[in-house]
Amino acid sequence: MGATKTEEFTQADIVIAKYAKALAHPARIAILRILLERTSCICGDIVEELPLSQSTVSQHLKELKEAGLIKGDIEGKKVCYCIDERAWKEAQQLLQVMFSRFTSCNTTCC
Template sequence: MGASKTAAFTDTDIHLAKYAKALAHPARVAILRILLERRACICGDIVEELPLSQSTVSQHLKELKEAGLIQGDIDGKKVCYCIDARAWKQAQQMLHVLFSDYKPCDTNCC
């Protein structure tokens, strides 16, 4: 989305969309589940858990990192990934607010 288009949306909506985009692929959700379970993980360990190539897993890790949901520390030739606690909490709060804003209709709305 171009800069001129994003000006029409709130910062909160832009951040929430960034998180939602990162969560919009089942491989990324699976990677997040692995990281939540293990607390931290080397890319190669994640590859062993998923039916995906190393390059595909790396691309998904890159998307999650760009969204801010994970962080990675370089240890020699390996990168150890973990959940970014601050961003995770922010995404959790934003999603909660969005979903809790729903109020059911008294009648058939659609």
């Protein structure tokens, strides 16, 4: 979607799309699972748990951070990542609202 067309969508739809894009790779889901199991995590620990190179993990962390789902603090030469609680709750609420709108149509059309 071109950037010029985003004004034609609701702010909620734009935010949901931002979070969905960040969630659209299995490596990012795995990273989020690791972070959810801990209160914080140093990037090196994440690399040890995934079958990916340091640079690939860093790229996925960057995507999650740009979407706002995680945050990171520099501690010396390492960056400590954790879930951004505010954004996590926002994503959860927006997705819940969207999913709760589904009602079965009880037809065999699809």
